[in-house]
Amino acid sequence: MSVTTTIAKRELSSYFFSPIAYVAMILFLAACGVAFIDDFRPGQVVAMRSIFDWMVWLLVFIVPVLCMGLLAQEFSSGTVETLMTAPVTDQQVVLGKFLGAMGFLLALVLPTLLYVVLLAIYGRPDYGPILSGYLGIVLVGALFTAVGLFCSALTRSQVVAAVSAAAFLFAVTVIPWWVRGKVILDQWISKAVDQFVQTRYADFSKGVIDTGNVVFFIACTVLLLFLTIKVVESRRWR
Amino acid sequence: MSQTKQPHADSQKKRWLKYGTNVAIVSLVAIAICALVVAISQMTGRRLDTTSQRIYSLKPQTQNVLRDLKGKLRIVSLYSTQTKPDSRSDPEGRFAADDWPSYVQTVSDLLQEYKRTNANIDVELIDPVNSPAKVDGLIAEVTSRYGGEVKKYQGFIDQYPKQLEQIKKMANEEATAIGKLSTQEIANQDVLETLQLSADTVAGFPPLLDRNQEAIQKILKQKPPDYKGAVDVTQQAMDTLSAMLSQIIDGFEKLKADVSVPPTIRQYMVDSTPRYAAIKKSADDLLKQIKDLGELKLDDLRQSLRQQNTILVLGQSDLKVIPFNKVWQEPADMRGYASDVTLKPRFAGEQQVTSAIVSLTREKKQRVVIVRPDGAPLASPGFPPFVPGGPMSQAGARLTDLNYEVLEKDLSGTYAMQAQMQQMPSAPDATDEQMKDALWVVMAFPASQQRNPMMQQPPAPLAQKLQEHLDAGGSAVVLISPGLGGEAPDLSAALKPRGIVASTNAVIVHEAMQDDQQTGDQLDQARRLPFIFDINQYGDTLMTRPLRSLASLMVPLVPVSTEPAKGYTVTPIIPIPQNVKTWGETDIDALSKGQPSKFDPAVDQASPGFAGAISQAEKGGRLVVIGSPTFMFNRYLEIPEPTLARRGTYVSRFPGNAELFVNSVLWASGQDALLAISPAAMEVSRLRDMGNGELAMVRVLIVGGIPAIVLLAGVMVYLKRRD
Numbered sequence: 028m029s030v031t032t033t034i035a036k037r038e039l040s041s042y043f044f045s046p047i048a049y050v051a052m053i054l055f056l057a058a059c060g061v062a063f064i065d066d067f068r069p070g071q072v073v074a075m076r077s078i079f080d081w082m083v084w085l086l087v088f089i090v091p092v093l094c095m096g097l098l099a100q101e102f103s104s105g106t107v108e109t110l111m112t113a114p115v116t117d118q119q120v121v122l123g124k125f126l127g128a129m130g131f132l133l134a135l136v137l138p139t140l141l142y143v144v145l146l147a148i149y150g151r152p153d154y155g156p157i158l159s160g161y162l163g164i165v166l167v168g169a170l171f172t173a174v175g176l177f178c179s180a181l182t183r184s185q186v187v188a189a190v191s192a193a194a195f196l197f198a199v200t201v202i203p204w205w206v207r208g209k210v211i212l213d214q215w216i217s218k219a220v221d222q223f224v225q226t227r228y229a230d231f232s233k234g235v236i237d238t239g240n241v242v243f244f245i246a247c248t249v250l251l252l253f254l255t256i257k258v259v260e261s262r263r264w265r
Numbered sequence: 266m267s268q269t270k271q272p273h274a275d276s277q278k279k280r281w282l283k284y285g286t287n288v289a290i291v292s293l294v295a296i297a298i299c300a301l302v303v304a305i306s307q308m309t310g311r312r313l314d315t316t317s318q319r320i321y322s323l324k325p326q327t328q329n330v331l332r333d334l335k336g337k338l339r340i341v342s343l344y345s346t347q348t349k350p351d352s353r354s355d356p357e358g359r360f361a362a363d364d365w366p367s368y369v370q371t372v373s374d375l376l377q378e379y380k381r382t383n384a385n386i387d388v389e390l391i392d393p394v395n396s397p398a399k400v401d402g403l404i405a406e407v408t409s410r411y412g413g414e415v416k417k418y419q420g421f422i423d424q425y426p427k428q429l430e431q432i433k434k435m436a437n438e439e440a441t442a443i444g445k446l447s448t449q450e451i452a453n454q455d456v457l458e459t460l461q462l463s464a465d466t467v468a469g470f471p472p473l474l475d476r477n478q479e480a481i482q483k484i485l486k487q488k489p490p491d492y493k494g495a496v497d498v499t500q501q502a503m504d505t506l507s508a509m510l511s512q513i514i515d516g517f518e519k520l521k522a523d524v525s526v527p528p529t530i531r532q533y534m535v536d537s538t539p540r541y542a543a544i545k546k547s548a549d550d551l552l553k554q555i556k557d558l559g560e561l562k563l564d565d566l567r568q569s570l571r572q573q574n575t576i577l578v579l580g581q582s583d584l585k586v587i588p589f590n591k592v593w594q595e596p597a598d599m600r601g602y603a604s605d606v607t608l609k610p611r612f613a614g615e616q617q618v619t620s621a622i623v624s625l626t627r628e629k630k631q632r633v634v635i636v637r638p639d640g641a642p643l644a645s646p647g648f649p650p651f652v653p654g655g656p657m658s659q660a661g662a663r664l665t666d667l668n669y670e671v672l673e674k675d676l677s678g679t680y681a682m683q684a685q686m687q688q689m690p691s692a693p694d695a696t697d698e699q700m701k702d703a704l705w706v707v708m709a710f711p712a713s714q715q716r717n718p719m720m721q722q723p724p725a726p727l728a729q730k731l732q733e734h735l736d737a738g739g740s741a742v743v744l745i746s747p748g749l750g751g752e753a754p755d756l757s758a759a760l761k762p763r764g765i766v767a768s769t770n771a772v773i774v775h776e777a778m779q780d781d782q783q784t785g786d787q788l789d790q791a792r793r794l795p796f797i798f799d800i801n802q803y804g805d806t807l808m809t810r811p812l813r814s815l816a817s818l819m820v821p822l823v824p825v826s827t828e829p830a831k832g833y834t835v836t837p838i839i840p841i842p843q844n845v846k847t848w849g850e851t852d853i854d855a856l857s858k859g860q861p862s863k864f865d866p867a868v869d870q871a872s873p874g875f876a877g878a879i880s881q882a883e884k885g886g887r888l889v890v891i892g893s894p895t896f897m898f899n900r901y902l903e904i905p906e907p908t909l910a911r912r913g914t915y916v917s918r919f920p921g922n923a924e925l926f927v928n929s930v931l932w933a934s935g936q937d938a939l940l941a942i943s944p945a946a947m948e949v950s951r952l953r954d955m956g957n958g959e960l961a962m963v964r965v966l967i968v969g970g971i972p973a974i975v976l977l978a979g980v981m982v983y984l985k986r987r988d
Binding site for chain 2: 043044046049052053056057060061063064067068069072073076138141142145146149150153155156158159217229230233234235236237238239240241242243246247249250253254257260261264
C-alpha cells in the first residue's frame with residue numbers, strides 16, 4: 028500500500044509541476060465560474076445543480092488531457108522499463124497513478140467549495156443536494172480518470188491517448204444525452220440510453236443518491252482499472 | 266539465422282494465443298461480472314433523497330398507485346424553456362424569465378421519478394420549440410394510437426363537400442326562383458321580411474360555404490390538423506342555415522293561407538316549402554353526422570400544443586392533458602397573511618399526474634353524491650373569478666381529480682325550483698338511479714323549514730333514506746352537525762344498527778385557556794376558544810393512519826361513540842385531545858352566543874373519547890361518521906401556513922382537513938390503495954437581495970479571482986523550479 032501511496036504522491040506532485048495541469052485548472056475554474064454567476068442573482072434558487080451539470084461536460088474534455096501522460100508518457104520515454112523492473116507490481120503502478128490523478132481532480136474541484144460559502148452567505152442552501160452533487164462529481168471523475176488511464180495504457184502517444192479518451196467519454200456522456208433530447212426513442216432504446224453517464228449523474232446533481240448509480244460508477248471504474256492492469260501486464264508477454 | 270528465428274516466431278505466436286486468449290476471457294468475465302453487479306444493484310437499489318423537503322420522492326399515495334399499475338403508460342412533458350407564461354396569463358409576474366427554467370426542471374424531475382418508480386411508465390421530455398421533429402413524432406403516435414376517432418373525422422371531412430355541393434345547388438336554384446318574383450304589389454311587412462330572409466339565405470349561403478371551405482383547408486394544414494376546428498366551422502354554418510330555414514318554413518306556413526298576400530307569392534310559398542325543407546333536411550343530416558363523431562383525442566393534443574407547457578398522460582385507450590395552470594396553481598387568497606409578497610405558484614404536479622394515472626387506469630368511474638337537506642349546492646366549482654364556487658368546491662375538485670363523478674342531491678328540492686324561478690343556472694340533482702350505486706356524502710345539517718310546494722309529499726327523512734341506502738349494501742360518509750340553530754337530523758336509525766352513536770345534542774368543548782399575553786396570530790387566539798380544536802391524531806385505522814400528525818382545525822366537534830354491532834366491525838376515530846379537560850356541552854345555544862361554558866355533570870357528557878367512527882359491514886358496505894359538519898369547507902382548507910406565506914410560498918396550515926375528507930371518501934368507496942397523504946407543496950430557498958456593487962464583486966471573484974490565484978500559484982512554481 029505504501030508503494031501505491033508513493034506512486035500516487037509522485038503523480039500528484041508531478042501535476043503541480045506541469046503547466047498543462049495549471050492551464051486545465053484555470054480553464055475549468057473559469058468555465059465553472061461563468062456557469063455559477065449565471066445563476067447567482069438575487070431571487071434565484073439557492074442551488075448548485077446547474078454548476079454540477081456543467082462540471083461533467085468540462086470533465087469530458089479536461090480529464091483526458093490530465094490523464095494522457097499517465098502511462099503513455101512512461102511508454103514513449105522508456106521509463107516504463109525502469110518502473111517494471113522496480114519492486115512494484117502492475118496493480119500498484121496502475122492504482123498509484125489512478126489515485127494521483129484523482130488527487131489532482133479533487134484539487135481541481137476543491138476551489139468550487141467557495142461557491143457553497145457564497146450561497147450560505149446570500150441564502151439558505153439545501154446542503155443535501157450539494158453533498159450528493161459533489162459525491163457524483165467524485166464518482167464521475169473516478170470513472171473518467173479510469174477511462175483516461177486505460178486509453179493512456181493503450182498507446183505511446185499522449186495525443187492519441189487524450190483524443191481517444193475524450194472521444195470515448197463524449198460517446199458515453201454527450202451523445203446519449205443529445206439523442207434523448209432530439210429523438211423520440213422506443214422504450215427499450217430509451218432504457219438503454221438511460222444506462223449511460225449523464226442520466227445516472229443527473230440524480231446526484233439534483234440531490235438523489237441512488238445506490239444503483241453509486242455501484243455503476245464504482246463497478247465501471249474498477250472494471251476499467253482491471254482492464255488497464257491487463258493492458259500493462261500484456262507488455263510482459265507481447 | 267533464419268533457423269534460429271523460426272522457433273522464436275512460433276513461440277511468440279503461441280504466447281500471443283496463450284496469454285491473449287487468457288486476457289480476453291478474463292476481461293470478458295470481468296465485464297460480465299461488472300454488468301451483473303450493476304444490474305443487481307439497479308434492481309435492489311435504494312434511493313436517498315437528500316433534499317430537505319424530499320422534493321424528489323414520490324409521495325406515498327403516488328407510490329401506492331404506481332405499485333398497482335399494470336398496463337403501459339407514457340407521460341410526455343411539453344414544457345419549453347423558451348415559452349414562459351406571458352404577461353396576460355401571468356399578470357403578477359410570478360414566473361420570472363430568469364427563474365422559468367427551474368419550473369421546467371421541476372416538472373422534468375417529477376416525471377423522471379415516475380419513470381424510475383414503475384417500469385411500465387415511459388417518460389418523454391419534448392421541448393416543442395427546440396424539437397419540432399419530436400412533436401411531429403408525438404402527433405403521429407397519438408394519431409395512430411387513437412386513430413379510430415381521427416379516421417371518423419377524416420372520413421366526414423372527405424365526404425361532406427358532396428353534401429355541401431348539393432345544398433349549394435339547391436340554394437342556387439331557389440335563389441333563381443325567388444329572383445323571378447315581383448314584390449312590388451306586396452304591402453304586408455311580414456311577407457316582405459320573410460321573402461327577404463329567404464332571398465338572403467339562399468343567395469348568401471353558397472358563397473359563405475365557399476369561404477368556409479377555404480377556412481377549413483387552412484385549418485387542416487395546421488400541425489396537427491385541426492379536424493375538430495374544421496368540423497366546428499361546418500357545424501356552425503349548418504346550425505345557422507337550419508335555424509334560418511326553420512324560420513322561413515314557419516313563415517311560409519303562416520303566410521301561405523293569408524289572402525292579403527298576392528297569389529303568385531302564395532303559390533311560390535306553397536311550391537317552395539318542400540324545397541326549403543329538403544335543404545334543411547340536408548343541413549340537419551350533416552349536423553347529425555357531426556354529433557355522431559364524438560370526442561377527438563387528437564384535439565386534446567392540439568389544444569395542449571397551443572396552450573404550451575402542458576403534460577400529456579397517454580394511457581392504453583385514452584389520454585389526459587394536464588394544463589399548465591393545474592400543475593402550477595394560483596395560491597389561495599392570502600390577504601391578511603402575506604399582503605406584501607408576491608406568492609409563488611403552488612406546484613401540484615404530482616397530485617395532477619397521479620390523478621390522471623388513476624383516472625386512466627381505473628376501470629370504472631365511481632360516483633359520489635353529496636346529499637344535503639336543502640340550500641344551494643355545496644361543491645359546485647363556479648366560474649372563478651366571476652362566480653364563486655360552493656363552500657366545499659375545493660373538496661369537490663379533489664374528488665374530481667381522483668376520477669370521481671361528483672353529483673349533488675337537495676333532499677328538499679327547493680333550490681332547483683328557486684333557481685329556475687330566478688333564471689339561475691343550476692346543475693341537475695342526482696337521480697334516484699344515480700344515487701343507487703353511489704357513495705353518499707351526507708351533510709347532516711339541521712334542515713330549514715323550506716320545502717318545495719310542488720312536491721306532493723314531504724321528502725322522506727334523511728335517516729330513512731340513509732338507512733335504505735346502507736341496507737342495500739351502499740356506503741356513506743356522514744358528517745354530523747350539532748343541533749345549532751335548528752333541529753339536527755336524527756340519524757340514529759341508520760347509524761345505531763351499525764354500532765355508531767352520534768350525540769347531536771352536545772358539542773365537545775375544552776377548558777377555556779387563560780392567556781393574558783394574547784400571543785400568536787388571530788388563529789392562535791381563536792384556538793383558545795372552547796369549541797375549536799386543533800387535531801393531529803386521527804386513530805389507528807387503515808383510513809386514518811396516513812394522516813398521523815397532520816394538523817387539522819375542527820369547528821365544532823360532536824361526540825361520537827361506538828358499541829358492538831353484529832355483522833359490523835366498528836372502530837372509533839379522531840380521538841379527542843386529553844391534555845386539557847374536555848366534555849360534551851349540551852347548552853349549545855349559550856355556547857353559540859359566546860357565553861362561558863362550564864361542565865355540568867347532570868346534563869353534560871363527561872370526557873367524550875372520540876369525534877368519529879368507521880363501521881364496515883361483513884357484506885361489504887362501509888360507513889364513516891365524522892362529528893364535524895364543515896371541516897372540509899374551503900375556508901379551512903385555504904388557511905395558509907403564515908411563516909411560509911411571508912416567504913412567498915403557499916402551504917396549507919391545516920392539511921389534515923382535506924386529507925381526512927379525501928381519505929374518508931377513498932376508504933368508504935373501497936379505494937384502499939390510494940389511502941395516503943397526497944402530494945404536498947414544495948418550497949425552495951432563494952438568494953437574498955444584494956447591491957449591484959456587491960454582486961459585481963462576487964462575480965469578479967468567482968470568474969477572475971479564483972483562476973487568477975491558480976495562475977499565480979503556477980507562475981510561482983515555475984519560477985521556483987527554474988531557479
